[in-house]
Amino acid sequence: xxxxxxxxxxxxxxxxxxxxxxxxxxxxxxxxxxxxHPIIGYRIREAVRKGAKLIVADPRVIPLAKIATLHLQxxxxxxxxxxxxxxxxxxKEGLEDKDYVKKRTQGFEYLSSMVEKxxxxxxxLITGVSAEDIVRAARLFAVGKSGSIIYCMxxxxxxxxxxxxxxxxxxxxxxxxxxxxxxxxxPLRGQNNVQGACDMGCLPNVFPGYQxxxxxxxxxxxxxxxxxxxxxxxxxxxEVDPSKLITDSIEFERPVYxxxxxSDEIRAKFSKAWKVELSDLPGRTIAEMFHHNPSRxxxxxxxxxxxxxxxxxxxxxxxxxxxxMDFVVVQDIFLTETAQLADVVLPAASxxxxxxxxxxxxxxxxxxxxxxxPKGESKADxxxxxxxxxxxxxxxxxxxxxxxxxxxxxxxxxxxxxMSYERLETGGLQWPCPAVxxxxxxxxxxxxxxxxxxxxxxxxxxxxxxxxxxxxYPFILTTGRKLYQYHTRTMTAKTDGLNRLLEEELMxxxxxxxxxxxxxxxxxxxxxxxxGSIVSKIEITDQVLPGVVCMSFHFAETAVNVLSDPxxxxxxxxxxxxxxxxxxxxxxxxxK
Amino acid sequence: MRKITFVINGRKIETNxxxxxxxxxxxxGIYIPHLCDHPDLTxxxxxxxxxxxxxxxxxxxxxxAPVEEGLVVQTETPVINKVRRIAAELLIVNHHAECLxxxxxxxxxxxxxxxxxxxxxxxxxxxxxxxxxxxIDNSNPFFIRNPNKCVLCGICVRTCEEINGVRVLDFxxxxxxxxxxxxxxxxxxESVCESCGECxxxxxxxxxxxxxxxxxxxxxxxxxxxxxxxxxxxxxxxxNKVVSVRGDRDNPINKGQLCVKGRFGxxxxxxxxxxxxxxxxxxxxxxxASWDKALELVATKFKEAQDRYGPEAxxxxxxxxxxxxxxxLFQKLLRCLGTNSIDHCAxx
Ligand code: SF4
Ligand code: SF4
Numbered sequence: 001x002x003x004x005x006x007x008x009x010x011x012x013x014x015x016x017x018x019x020x021x022x023x024x025x026x027x028x029x030x031x032x033x034x035x036x037h038p039i040i041g042y043r044i045r046e047a048v049r050k051g052a053k054l055i056v057a058d059p060r061v062i063p064l065a066k067i068a069t070l071h072l073q074x075x076x077x078x079x080x081x082x083x084x085x086x087x088x089x090x091x092k093e094g095l096e097d098k099d100y101v102k103k104r105t106q107g108f109e110y111l112s113s114m115v116e117k118x119x120x121x122x123x124x125l126i127t128g129v130s131a132e133d134i135v136r137a138a139r140l141f142a143v144g145k146s147g148s149i150i151y152c153m154x155x156x157x158x159x160x161x162x163x164x165x166x167x168x169x170x171x172x173x174x175x176x177x178x179x180x181x182x183x184x185x186x187p188l189r190g191q192n193n194v195q196g197a198c199d200m201g202c203l204p205n206v207f208p209g210y211q212x213x214x215x216x217x218x219x220x221x222x223x224x225x226x227x228x229x230x231x232x233x234x235x236x237x238x239e240v241d242p243s244k245l246i247t248d249s250i251e252f253e254r255p256v257y258x259x260x261x262x263s264d265e266i267r268a269k270f271s272k273a274w275k276v277e278l279s280d281l282p283g284r285t286i287a288e289m290f291h292h293n294p295s296r297x298x299x300x301x302x303x304x305x306x307x308x309x310x311x312x313x314x315x316x317x318x319x320x321x322x323x324x325m326d327f328v329v330v331q332d333i334f335l336t337e338t339a340q341l342a343d344v345v346l347p348a349a350s351x352x353x354x355x356x357x358x359x360x361x362x363x364x365x366x367x368x369x370x371x372x373x374p375k376g377e378s379k380a381d382x383x384x385x386x387x388x389x390x391x392x393x394x395x396x397x398x399x400x401x402x403x404x405x406x407x408x409x410x411x412x413x414x415x416x417x418x419m420s421y422e423r424l425e426t427g428g429l430q431w432p433c434p435a436v437x438x439x440x441x442x443x444x445x446x447x448x449x450x451x452x453x454x455x456x457x458x459x460x461x462x463x464x465x466x467x468x469x470x471x472x473y474p475f476i477l478t479t480g481r482k483l484y485q486y487h488t489r490t491m492t493a494k495t496d497g498l499n500r501l502l503e504e505e506l507m508x509x510x511x512x513x514x515x516x517x518x519x520x521x522x523x524x525x526x527x528x529x530x531x532g533s534i535v536s537k538i539e540i541t542d543q544v545l546p547g548v549v550c551m552s553f554h555f556a557e558t559a560v561n562v563l564s565d566p567x568x569x570x571x572x573x574x575x576x577x578x579x580x581x582x583x584x585x586x587x588x589x590x591x592k
Numbered sequence: 593m594r595k596i597t598f599v600i601n602g603r604k605i606e607t608n609x610x611x612x613x614x615x616x617x618x619x620x621g622i623y624i625p626h627l628c629d630h631p632d633l634t635x636x637x638x639x640x641x642x643x644x645x646x647x648x649x650x651x652x653x654x655x656x657a658p659v660e661e662g663l664v665v666q667t668e669t670p671v672i673n674k675v676r677r678i679a680a681e682l683l684i685v686n687h688h689a690e691c692l693x694x695x696x697x698x699x700x701x702x703x704x705x706x707x708x709x710x711x712x713x714x715x716x717x718x719x720x721x722x723x724x725x726x727x728i729d730n731s732n733p734f735f736i737r738n739p740n741k742c743v744l745c746g747i748c749v750r751t752c753e754e755i756n757g758v759r760v761l762d763f764x765x766x767x768x769x770x771x772x773x774x775x776x777x778x779x780x781x782e783s784v785c786e787s788c789g790e791c792x793x794x795x796x797x798x799x800x801x802x803x804x805x806x807x808x809x810x811x812x813x814x815x816x817x818x819x820x821x822x823x824x825x826x827x828x829x830x831x832n833k834v835v836s837v838r839g840d841r842d843n844p845i846n847k848g849q850l851c852v853k854g855r856f857g858x859x860x861x862x863x864x865x866x867x868x869x870x871x872x873x874x875x876x877x878x879x880x881a882s883w884d885k886a887l888e889l890v891a892t893k894f895k896e897a898q899d900r901y902g903p904e905a906x907x908x909x910x911x912x913x914x915x916x917x918x919x920x921l922f923q924k925l926l927r928c929l930g931t932n933s934i935d936h937c938a939x940x
Contacts, residue, residue, distance in 0.1 A: 017821065017845050018844060018845070034786075036819060037819050037820065037821050038786070038788065038819075038821075038851030038852070038853075038854075039821045039823055039845065039846045039849055039850070039851060039854075040821055041757075042755065042756055042757055042849060045756075045757030046754075046757060048757075049754075049757065188819075188820060188821075189819075189820030189912075190819065190820060190912070191818075191819065191820060191912035191913055191937075192815065192816065192817055192818055192819060192820055192822060192912065192913060193820075193911075193912050193913060193914065193915065193916070193919070194820055194912040194936070195820060196912075196915070196916040196919055197910055197911065197912050197914075197919045197936045198936075199916065200916050200919035200920040200923065201919075201920070201923045201934070202910040202919050202922060202923050202934050202935065202936045203934065203935060203936075204932045204933060204934055204935060205932070207923075207927075208920055208923075213927075213932055214932070270927075274924060274927075274928055276927075276928045278927055278928075279903065279927070279930050279931065279932055281904060281931075281932060282932060283904075283907070283931060283932025283933035283934055283935075284904075284907055284933040284935070285935050286909060286935040286936070286937065288933075289907045289909070289933065289935065298904065298905055298906060298907035298931075298933055299897045299900075299901055299905040299906075300893055300894055300897040300898075300905055300906050300907075301906075301907050301908070301909070302890075302894075302906070302907075302908040302909070302926070303908070303909045304908070304909065304910050304911045304914060304918075304922060305910075305911025305912075305913045305914050306909050306910070306911050306912075306936065306937045307937075308909060308937060311937050312937070326893070326897055327890075327893040327894075327897065329890045329893075332867065333860075333866055333867060334860075334863075334865055334866065334867060335865070335867060335871075335878075339867075342873065343872070343873050343889075343893075344870065344871065344872050344873070344881075344886050344889055344890055345867060345870065345871040345878065346870050346886060346887075346890075347866070347867035347868055347869060347870060347871075348867070348914075350817075350860070350861050350866075351814070351815075351817040351913070351915075352812075352814070352817075352827055352834055352858075352861050353861075354915070355915075356915025356916060356917045356918065357915055357916045357917065358815045358822060358915060358916065359822075359916060360815075360820055360821060360822025360845065361820035361821065361822065362822075362845075364822060364844075364845070365916070366815050366822060366824070366843075367814070367815070368814050368815050368915055369812050369813060369814045370812070371812035371814065371827040371829050371834060372829055372832045372833065372834060372861075373832050375861075375862070375866045375868055376866065376867075376868020376869060377868055377869050377870075377883065378866070378867060378868060379883075380918070381911075381914045381915070381918040381922075382915070382917055382918045382921050384887075385918065385921045385922055385925055386921065387883070387887055388887055388890060388891060388925065389921075389925045389928070391887050391888060391890075391891035392891050392894060392895070392925070392929060394925070394928055398921075401915065401917040401918075404917040404920060404921060405916070405917055407920075408916070408917070408920050426842060427842065427843065427844045428844075
């Protein structure tokens with residue numbers, strides 16, 4: 001979630017889930033919350049019952065749209081135009097939080113002149129939302145005392161995902177909603193420990209706690225402050241106690257360093273702690289691991305608990321890449337589509353069979369506890385990784401996850417130092433928690449941002465950002481998720497009841513389009529994109545606009561990612577999973 | 593919030609204003625029989641079991657009565673007992689009481705009440721109508737609705753509306769015919785029900801029960817393995833098998849609530865398809881292998897490739913489903929082996 005990090009820091013929620021119920025206005029976009037994050041969906045519904053205004057900006061009539069004060073059903077891929085339109089109206093009508101803008105932000109003039117042309121009429125033309133609704137939404141959001149923006153993959157999974165988030169952040173900053181209760185920018189992370197995987201440095205360019213490995217990209221103010229501090233006092237690195245430099249929040253920016261860089265020091269710190277000389281060569285991102293040019297790819301691959309064959313865009317390509325690699329080892333609890341392509345498969349224990357911690361989307365670290373013995377000969381992932389490390393010549397001797405956690409705390413003091421297992425025992429703690437007496441941080445950016453100042457960024461709507469619709473491929477296909485299934489179904493398919501509730505893929509298509517194409521309720525449609533084609537049963541529903549069709553990516557039989565656009569967002573490397581141009585035909589008629 | 597002091601059965605009790613007499617006395621360990629009140633929900637005042645006597649005001653239902661400074665309350669008088677008994681008998685008379693076959697047995701609120709008030713079998717017999725046999729709704733894959741055990745407390749109706757916010761259930765029909773029903777009285781799987789099971793866990797009797805329920809012998813508090821909300825769950829374990837999941841009421845995120853995946857999606861843990869031994873591919877087919885062999889092979893292959901093409905020949909994809917500690921070790925391993933090519937699918 002580079003988008004949010006670019007402007008504010010990490011891609012986690014700035015506020016807590018519990019605060020949602022107290023919001024004045026809730027703006028939900030790109031998140032089918034009641035199906036994908038149901039408990040957060042309960043909170044939104046509760047807020048609405050208590051009188052909160054709900055604005056849903058989504059191309060589909062998701063369940064929340066039915067209880068919304070206002071539903072902005074925009075054309076997929078036009079998010080930036082819509083958000084800029086809202087900003088336009090707010091500025092035009094003088095509804096921005098003037099005090100906040102003056103005290104806490106910069107770049108307002110640039111923003112105002114950039115959004116000048118995004119009049120409601122112009123935006124209506126692009127997005128298909130009426131000018132009146134755009135004005136109404138802008139007023140609703142700006143007038144509320146606290147406005148919470150909730151978004152998910154629908155916003156980030158675009159070739160322009162980063163821009164979408166930047167445009168949304170403008171909206172939040174402009175209305176003074178960052179750093180106050182019941183408000184903020186709240187990205188909902190899909191899988192249970194995505195936040196943890198990022199926090200722990202499972203990204204090429206950062207160590208745990210977003211400490212830069214190289215290039216000093218994505219570095220934080222913290223690191224700059226550390227550097228400045230040192231320049232001033234000309235002290236060696238060891239003598240600066242990192243936890244002393246922390247106030248109550250951590251934000252990031254992208255300073256440009258010259259000469260001796262912070263990452264050199266960070267690398268030195270980790271090299272010392274891990275007793276290895278660490279590399280400063282940039283690593284590959286997932287998109288680069290599956291690069292279209294075989295000579296650019298890695299030769300061996302170690303995959304833990306992921307099923308990229310189904311979850312990545314352009315499934316056939318990923319499959320081919322894995323087949324072409326010299327050696328692939330997959331560690332998982334089931335023989336997934338990806339594991340089937342491996343040379344070696346290592347059986348892992350499930351979450352119920354091990355100890356450790358997970359970090360949720362609101363930055364809360366919580367304890368995972370072992371309930372039963374691992375199945376068969378399977379082992380906890382940490383044990384497998386450790387045994388492999390030893391065979392690779394590393395001298396590791398962890399006896400428990402707690403021991404690993406304590407090492408993390410020491411190497412990432414600004415985030416986790418205060419979080420002992422003991423303190424995590426009940427309810428967990430939200431990072432940053434830099435000291436044992438620190439209560440954890442519920443709301444980020446409370447008193448100030450990184451530079452003391454929140455930066456407005458200007459992003460223009462780019463028509464080419466999405467896979468373009470033309471005569472040959474006249475439909476926009478978007479992807480979504482369903483309540484009863486999860487991700488690539490590795491886990492949910494194993495519960496019969498969940499299968500009964502949602503047995504197969506149904507592509508949602510508008511009644512007008514279905515009629516024009518001669519499709520009836522039980523027909524099977526063939527869906528073709530510029531990359532491939534698949535077939536699927538259909539569901540005729542006005543939940544989608546004419547010209548738009550929607551599928552999930554839960555089912556291997558209709559791997560919708562065969563179709564989707566692998567063009568990557570050039571800033572965050574999130575593939576444009578959400579939008580593809582397709583052609584629809586009747587594949588066969590089914591009598592019922 | 594202001595504190596209020598009042599007297600109940602001669603005992604002085606201090607509580608928050610806006611609390612009800614019922615909840616305040618329960619919190620202080622004074623039992624008042626009740627069925628339709630639930631701490632998570634707004635008071636309803638339907639079962640009338642919680643009647644008490646307020647000095648100077650007479651009988652009142654304590655679940656709806658707010659505490660007031662200086663109130664003097666009695667929970668046990670001959671009049672109260674008489675009223676209460678009638679209320680209880682009316683509830684029980686239409687209830688299909690096959691307690692031994694009921695999964696709610698010993699956890700049933702109705703049993704508690706019958707035991708507290710002391711129901712006379714004779715009297716009940718005289719009252720008993722030919723309790724109508726309502727069809728059982730089996731349509732949901734995870735739970736059963738048995739209207740014959742329903743006591744019309746309305747807890748499921750309020751739960752669905754106040755907790756989940758869906759409003760699947762409501763009171764339908766009138767008088768003696770009253771029952772809890774979905775819109776148009778359709779089977780629940782044809783309604784907008786999201787199968788969250790919140791109504792099932794709050795049902796005080798056997799009217800809403802989980803299918804194939806097995807009572808666990810111990811519970812372990814942990815975190816839901818599905819989405820990034822991170823709800824607290826309690827795994828019910830029997831032997832070495834997870835047999836149930838319930839929400840952790842102490843968890844600050846979900847406060848005991850769960851969605852369909854969190855509550856019912858645990859069957860993957862013990863699924864026969866689980867991998868139980870390392871596998872090595874030979875001529876296109878997997879064969880079982882020992883940990884020693886498999887790990888040795890992996891280490892050798894890593895080394896071969898890195899010796900030949902440089903450390904960058906190795907890349908790793910980590911998981912949003914393994915723990916922090918494991919993610920940490922994963923990137924540590926790869927970086928220690930000389931490559932920074934580490935990513936995960938969360939970008940997607
Ligand atoms: S299972 Fe959930 S959605 Fe369905 S009726 Fe019960 S409370 Fe309502
Ligand atoms: S119970 Fe539902 S909402 Fe809560 S973490 Fe699990 S999947 Fe997410």
